[in-house]
Amino acid sequence: MNDNTSVEPKRQGLSRVWHAFFYSIEGLRAGWQEPAFRQEAILAVPILPAAWWLGQSWAEVGLLVGVVVAVLVVELLNTAIEATVDRVGPEWHTHSKRAKDMGSAAVLLSLLLCGGVWLSALWRWWQA
Helix, strand or coil: CCHHHHHCCCCCCCHHHHHHHHHHHHHHHHHHHHHHHHHHHHHHHHHHHHHHHHCCCCCHHHHHHHHHHHHHHHHHHHHHHHHHHHCCCCCCHHHHHHHHHHHHHHHHHHHHHHHHHHHHHHHHHCCC
C-alpha cells in the first residue's frame, strides 16, 4: 500500500463523536458552496421562526419545521450524489444521468411536500 493512501485507525467513543461533528460541519460548509442549498437555507431563515407563529400545536410546529429541514437534508444528499457521479467520470452515461435525475426528483418531491404542508397551514390560518 502506498504511504499516501494509509487509513487512520477507527476512532471510538467520544473521540469518534467529536470528529464526526467536525466532519458534519465541513459537509455543511461544502453544501453552502452549492447555490441551490444556499438559496434554500437562506429561505429557511425567515420561514423557520414563522412556524412557531403559524403552528397551533407543538405537533404542527414540528411538522412545519420538519418539512423545511427535510428539504435541506434532501438537497445535501442530492449534492452528494452529484459529486460522487462527477467523481466517477466526466463522460455521459445512462446510469449517471439516471442517478442525477432521481436525486433531482427527490428534491422536487421534498419541495412539493414542504409547499403543501405550509400552504395547508396558511389556508387554515387564513380561514380562522
